[in-house]
Amino acid sequence: MKQMTISKQAGVAAPLFSVENLSVSFATDSGPLLALDDVNLSIHPGETLAVVGESGSGKSVLSLAIMGLLPPTATVKAGHLRYDGRDLAGLDKTARRGMRGKDMAMIFQEPSTALNPVKRIGDQLVEAILLHDAMPKAKAKARAVEALAATGIPSPEVRARAFPHELSGGMRQRALIAMALIHRPRLLIADEPTTALDVTVQAQILDLIRDLGRETGTATIFITHDMGVVAEMADRVAVLYAGRMVETARASDLFTSPEHPYTLGLLGSMPQLNQRGEPMLPISGTVPDLRRMPSGCHFHPRCPFAQERCAEERPGLRALDRGRRSACHFAPLLETLGGQA
Amino acid sequence: MFARLIHRGVTSLIVLTGVLLIGFLMLQVIPADPAVAIAGPQGTQEEIDAIRRHLGLDQPVLLQFVWYIERVLSGDMGRSVINNASVSAELFRAAGPTVELLAVAMLWAVPTALGLGILAALRRGGIVDRLVMAVSVMGVSIPVFWVGLLMIQFAARTRAFPVQGRGGPLWTLDGLSHIILPAVALGLILVGPIARMTRTTLSESLYADHVRTARAKGASEARVIIHHALRTALLPIITLIGLQIGTLLGGAVVTETIFSWPGVGRLAVGSIIAGDYPMAQGAIVFLASAFILVNITVDIFNELADPRIGAKT
Numbered sequence: 002m003k004q005m006t007i008s009k010q011a012g013v014a015a016p017l018f019s020v021e022n023l024s025v026s027f028a029t030d031s032g033p034l035l036a037l038d039d040v041n042l043s044i045h046p047g048e049t050l051a052v053v054g055e056s057g058s059g060k061s062v063l064s065l066a067i068m069g070l071l072p073p074t075a076t077v078k079a080g081h082l083r084y085d086g087r088d089l090a091g092l093d094k095t096a097r098r099g100m101r102g103k104d105m106a107m108i109f110q111e112p113s114t115a116l117n118p119v120k121r122i123g124d125q126l127v128e129a130i131l132l133h134d135a136m137p138k139a140k141a142k143a144r145a146v147e148a149l150a151a152t153g154i155p156s157p158e159v160r161a162r163a164f165p166h167e168l169s170g171g172m173r174q175r176a177l178i179a180m181a182l183i184h185r186p187r188l189l190i191a192d193e194p195t196t197a198l199d200v201t202v203q204a205q206i207l208d209l210i211r212d213l214g215r216e217t218g219t220a221t222i223f224i225t226h227d228m229g230v231v232a233e234m235a236d237r238v239a240v241l242y243a244g245r246m247v248e249t250a251r252a253s254d255l256f257t258s259p260e261h262p263y264t265l266g267l268l269g270s271m272p273q274l275n276q277r278g279e280p281m282l283p284i285s286g287t288v289p290d291l292r293r294m295p296s297g298c299h300f301h302p303r304c305p306f307a308q309e310r311c312a313e314e315r316p317g318l319r320a321l322d323r324g325r326r327s328a329c330h331f332a333p334l335l336e337t338l339g340g341q342a
Numbered sequence: 343m344f345a346r347l348i349h350r351g352v353t354s355l356i357v358l359t360g361v362l363l364i365g366f367l368m369l370q371v372i373p374a375d376p377a378v379a380i381a382g383p384q385g386t387q388e389e390i391d392a393i394r395r396h397l398g399l400d401q402p403v404l405l406q407f408v409w410y411i412e413r414v415l416s417g418d419m420g421r422s423v424i425n426n427a428s429v430s431a432e433l434f435r436a437a438g439p440t441v442e443l444l445a446v447a448m449l450w451a452v453p454t455a456l457g458l459g460i461l462a463a464l465r466r467g468g469i470v471d472r473l474v475m476a477v478s479v480m481g482v483s484i485p486v487f488w489v490g491l492l493m494i495q496f497a498a499r500t501r502a503f504p505v506q507g508r509g510g511p512l513w514t515l516d517g518l519s520h521i522i523l524p525a526v527a528l529g530l531i532l533v534g535p536i537a538r539m540t541r542t543t544l545s546e547s548l549y550a551d552h553v554r555t556a557r558a559k560g561a562s563e564a565r566v567i568i569h570h571a572l573r574t575a576l577l578p579i580i581t582l583i584g585l586q587i588g589t590l591l592g593g594a595v596v597t598e599t600i601f602s603w604p605g606v607g608r609l610a611v612g613s614i615i616a617g618d619y620p621m622a623q624g625a626i627v628f629l630a631s632a633f634i635l636v637n638i639t640v641d642i643f644n645e646l647a648d649p650r651i652g653a654k655t
Contacts, residue, residue, distance in 0.1 A: 068558055070554060070557050070558060072549060098560050098561075098562060099560060100560070101557065101558055101559065101560035102558060102559040102560035103560060106558065106559075107558045109551060109554070109555060109558075111551055114550065114551035114552060115551045115552055115554075115555045116552055116555065117552040117555070117556070117570055117573070117574065118552065118574060118648075118649075118650060119573055119574055119577075119647065119648055119649060119650075120573075128556075128559065128561070128569075129559045129560075132559055132560050132561055133560060164649040164650070166649070166650050177555070180555075180559065181558075
């Protein structure tokens, strides 16, 4: 019995949530567009998984697919979402809706537009409460104020009566966080929650998400393009490039020895990690147009290590040591390319 | 909000003075001479001159305007030069039927337009959407007098509805059957623009960030649409409805004339044709004030519906 608990803690336990072979395509005027291509990831209770990539890599599509909020132009072509062992594909719309906001919640990128502009903050929280818990309105109101207070909003009773435009950006994001965490969801998706905020407010919001997440034992999928945020928040990292997952590793491993040239590029374009005086290494080129994807490895036109093989053969995600996986023909990079570098 | 209302009131007064002036001057340049009208076909030149002096028509135009404003302010809009009836009393009598007609027209047209617009927005690109848009474009392009005439044709042949006049209060069967045709003809003006506006704003707001947040909270689709998407889409729609009421007042003039509806619009047209100065002026001032009043009301509604408006100023 005791051994079992130990083995659970060692990571053998079933993940809280997993994405298996997920492919999502969008119908566009110029034909279907594959936004997510065979993506796999899993997250354990209490864990923070960062999903990293440039704009257009499919990060936001991934988060919407997990929440079941894809726009009608998008279709899930293949794959499964598993929550606590249950396949979400088997659920009807009503059951899926019942999970949203209760079992899984989401914090969005733009706090200025993510709140309903014509409803009071408190009323929006009360709505969130009453959607999943039947209780008298007065009680829900009290709970809304409590939730606002828990996010560190000063004089929460006053703020609850305010309209969104009367609050600062940081305050709005706190309100949205309060709303997302009000039912203590086991899975939280944070889609670039600090991108639209001032740097000083960013740090506060990150602390808040981490602290509240820890308090409630919430597993967090943190979507970002900012490697600094990843370093601060993540236990594990999954790197997306042009709709495919190219690398996944523990955060500490990813920062010390990235196993995909794209990750290397992402780290090179992060100012803090560079030695003083050393030039920053931006990734050359731009994210490819999803409709005209390069052959073979999608990254090869921008890859400093690309060889002929990369243009022809698509690399699969291969397992390396310590749970790392990379979709590069040359992983592990140091051993294969050590001579060149 | 009260400061803004006072501000609106003051500007409205200025607009109203302008309306009085334009209405007054327009009737000055119209060739019809009220003195001739009063004197009748047998009137001699001396009689006509005497009437002109009696009415003050021989005085400078500006003086006549000042007198007119004075009289309007004291609630006296003069007397009809045709039948010597009090203009205020006539307007008061005609206002009821006009308000009744406008109200019934809006009562069916606004919900219908909203419904059609919502339906079109939810099934955008579908058959329903195209049908709704085709019908609403038709509603915009077909003039109200044409629709009215077609309806009279139809009603006259089938004898389904009375085509002329008002049958009495709305709650009587006669009153109801009389108002149906003019109200339908008049309301058709509204359906097109409001349906289109609803479709456009709603199909945008259905995918707005805050609506996505509502979905992420686990709200049902009906709740998402009604409480969140439509709630914010409503603001431009309310503004449009307010503007359309102006068109509606204009349409009421035509509709009332076609269906012999005893309202202010018919009174205005009738008195202009008859060269009845005071009556025409009264009707024009009445219609303009109604329009201004509607605009203020729309402003208040908008302010209530959107807390951001008050905050901006």
